[in-house]
Amino acid sequence: MNPSRPSATHVAVQNGRIVAVGSFDEIVATSGAKVDDRFKDKVLLPGFVEGHSHIMEGMMWSLPYVGAFDRRSPEGKLVQGLPDIDAIVARLQEAEAAMTDPEAPLFAWGFDPLHIGGVSLTRQDLDRVSTTRSIMVVHASFHISNVNTIVLQRAELDRTTNISGVVMGKDGEPSGEVQGIAARFRVFRVLGTNPLSGNLTADDVNRYAASSCIQGVTTITDLHNDLADLTIEVYRAASRRDDFSVRLVPAMASVSHSPEQGVEKIKTLKASNNDKLHYGIVKLVVDGSIQGFTARLRWPGYHNGAPNGLWYIAPEELPSIVAAYHNAGIQLHIHTNGDEATEVALDAVEAAQIAKPRPDHRHTLQHCQMADAAQFKRMKSLGMCVNLFSNHVYYWGESHYELTMGPERANRLDATGTALRVGVPFAIHSDAPVTPLSPLFTAWCAVNRVSSSGRVLGKETEALTVEQALAAITINAAYTLKLDHIVGSIEAGKYADFAVLDEDPFEVAPEKLKDIAIWGTVVGGHVREAPRA
Structure with a gap:
């Protein structure tokens, strides 16, 4: 994912960062560096960046x-x-x-x-x-x-x-x-408790890191958290451990604070950032889920005639919330599943940009499963990003085809091809634990676009190449988090974060991409072999 050096045989690491990338003669023979050949029969990719997942992936496994x-x-x-x-x-x-x-x-x-x-x-x-x-x-x-x-x-x-x-x-x-x-x-x-936002423990965070290592993930999000004092302390302690094997990007849940409180909290939290903990983004949830019939759809609505879904933020309230964070220079990640919710979110960002233009804000629509070409063009004109839920094609593609969207709209589900053609910066994600944390599987979904029952959806127009899909789980995902200057590619100056694979994804058949075994990860030069049962 480094355009100036697409592939190499050696990478030099010092103090947790990449010093150089190239051949043996370019790096070792001229510098006298110590050679570590434990990965001579493996393939190193940039550590995978999961741009939409949740700490519940660690919490839920206790249930x-x-x-x-x-x-x-x-x-x-x-x-x-x-x-x-x-x-x-x-x-x-x-x-x-x-x-x-x-x-x-x-x-x-x-x-x-x-x-x-x-x-x-x-x-x-x-x-x-x-x-x-x-x-x-x-x-x-x-x-x-x-x-x-x-x-x-x-x-x-x-x-x-x-x-x-x-x-x-x-x-x-x-x-x-x-x-x-x-x-x-x-x-x-x-x-007396909410299992989705209960008291976070160190064990929960360790399980989250272990799941990440198994799947080659080195940067991961917790993309909707109230960020209570206990959670902040658990994250602080975990991120300061040398053996903590992931970089964590929490997003503050907007519903947990007024915009004024949220702006001040983000400013305070950013002051405590370190190499493995990156605060600074806010998550808004506009509607529910399509498969749960709680997402908001434009006319003609649900294919099976179900009533329209739920507003999690009232449309009339959304513009003021977006404007408050936008004006404070804070990046927003906005959950919109249905295309009506996407339209309302685009209207709110457009109003904020007109009132106070901000270069490179990178406000990102999350999931955004039903967006059409016109909506992608609006995202482009507004300087927005999108993080598409490619796993949906496999897990709910058949249901969307038969029940929720109907054939035409289901074929444009998670339209990575449209985003690519229009020029909207995009990533793809798992939303773990909603679907399994596995970036190679997510990439496989975006390349092959096949449902769990074998139905192929929109492959001619929306499928990615293997290289494009790998970019979407590395450098592109890092871009949507405003971290592409430090992670997402193997190049000098960035953190020495790698996914260690047993096979080269460019040499296996595209339909086998999800089956590549992952040995483990390297985070800041620290090697961690994935746990195996």
């Missing part, structure tokens, strides 16, 4: 996983996916039986009805696990949860409830599914 697809844990263990409701209930029953505190709630994660034939997980299903213990299962999208009857009763959610996001069953009573912010916050209050 039972109930998703449909196999996942690899931070210890390197393969955890089997579950094919149906009975298998999910059985795993929850096993977890509940192992709990010693009868008052403690049981949380699990990873469920998505679209992955098991559209079958819902109801309160009656969770009542089979326990009628006395509170139970919450968080969806793979993290925008929806399912709870058992006792949780609904304690939260006083019944057929008379008028809070948005409480889904009713065929019997006219709450089904156990709660969506969006208002309904779930009410549930979190009666549970």
Whole structure:
């Protein structure tokens, strides 16, 4: 990813940074440097940059996983996916039986009805696990949860409830599914904790770093965090350890602070940045998820006729929030899944730019799955970036084709080809733990554009080459984080951060890109072999 030296056989490292890149004669023979040949049969790429993931990838693995697809844990263990409701209930029953505190709630994660034939997980299903213990299962999208009857009763959610996001069953009573912010916050209050933003521990951060190492990631985001004092202290302590094997970029959740408070907090946090901890960005969440039918879509709306989704930030409030951070010189990362949400976000950034032009702001739309060519052209004219959720093509491509978007719009899902043609700087991401943290898999999705059922979506117009996809998980992702001056490519002056691979991705068939084994990582010259179960 270094245009002046696309490939090389040797890299010289001193004090955690790259001194030179070239051949043996150029570097070693002329300098007398010590030769470290432990990677002579490996391939070094720039350390992968995951521009949209969450610390929940570390936190969730302390809870039972109930998703449909196999996942690899931070210890390197393969955890089997579950094919149906009975298998999910059985795993929850096993977890509940192992709990010693009868008052403690049981949380699990990873469920998505679209992955098991559209079958819902109801309160009656969770009542089979326990009628006395509170139970919450968080969806793979993290925008929806399912709870058992006792949780609904304690939260006083019944057929008379008028809070948005409480889904009713065929019997006219709450089904156990709660969506969006208002309904779930009410549930979190009666549970006494929020598993999505609970008390962060050093173990959570270590699991996150271990998962990163397994996948060759050396720079990773936590792209939506309240940044409570405890979290800030845990991150500070972790980042100052020599053996901490990742560079961490947290984003402050805008919902947790007023814009005025947020601006001041970011200024304070940036003063504590170090080589492995980079504060400075703010995350706005405008809508929900397409597969959860909580994203906001423009006309003609959802392909199957479902009602439009939820606004997480009211459209009339968004411009003032964007303007406050824009005027303070802070970079925004804005979650928009549906194209209506994207349009509202573009309007807000445009208004902010007209009122106070800012060169190189790099405000970045995150996910942005349904954007069309006209919206990409607006991004270009506004100086914006986009980070596209390529993994969606595999995990939900079939559902989008059949249910949510229909064939035409599904073929432009996560339009990396359009971004490339228009000239919008773009990255691709996993949104881990929504989908597995694995940049090579994400690159494979962008190159091959095939769904889990084998349907190919928009490959002729939206697919990337292998080189373009690798750029999107290295130097391009670093650009969207304003870190491309220190990470993202192997060139003199940058941190010595490498992904260590067993094979050259330019020499394997494109359809095998996801299968390349990763030995581990190098971060600032410190070598870490990936854990293997």
